[in-house]
Amino acid sequence: DARVTQTPRHKVTEMGQEVTMRCQPILGHNTVFWYRQTMMQGLELLAYFRNRAPLDDSGMPKDRFSAEMPDATLATLKIQPSEPRDSAVYFCASGSGTNTDTQYFGPGTRLTVL
Amino acid sequence: DQQVKQNSPSLSVQEGRISILNCDYTNSMFDYFLWYKKYPAEGPTFLISISSIKDKNEDGRFTVFLNKSAKHLSLHIVPSQPGDSAVYFCAASYGPNTGNQFYFGTGTSLTVIP
Secondary structure (H helix, E strand, C coil): CCCCEEECCEEEECCCCCEEEEEECCCCCCEEEEEEEECCCEEEEEEEEECCEEEECCCCCCCCEEEEEEECCEEEEEECCCCHHHCEEEEEEEECCCCCCCCEECCCEEEEEC | CCCEECCCCEEEEECCCCEEEEEEECCCCCCEEEEEEECCCCCCEEEEEEECCCCEEEECCEEEEEECCCCEEEEEECCCCHHHCEEEEEEEECCCCCCCCCEECCCEEEEEEC
16 A cells, blocks of 8 residues: 655644654656645645756745755655654645646654744 | 645435535546545555546445546545545646656545444
């Protein structure tokens, strides 16, 4: 049963600390998306990749967030330094990049910055 | 600026009745629309989609209606079941390719009362 995996599932950290979230997309998928879920904005797109190349990261605060795909099986989202307003659930999703109509979401990382 | 809006944060419906979830969008260039369903502590899962060349798409108990002139779509669930209780997100994109960005609404929490 192919699925997107994310680690950690929960993270509690103190303001100013670095946070790294990891995502393993579904094998064979070539598009990867990072979303943040907040009450006010719903699901905000932070960044997305196609064939490991970043296509759009305009949704990310550039000064503290960075997203990378070191290889086809791993996507990372880093926050440095973290702030309390970063507290949210972060989702990774992957897609096959073809004319299918679905992005497959991981279970999310719940981040709490104290 | 939120291009996809779900103005009802929550909805309660009796089991067996119809649930109607609404979504409005502002960008007339959107031509593909989707609904995702999200249970607590899980990632969103794809539910149903519709292309702008159609005004209705049906899948079992779920039907999505699209009114392009009003920039409005709705999801009908008939009959509603307790297992349908979840948060429903509306999304829009410029095309059916998952390589395109999805714009999500803020979600509507549906509670189906047994």
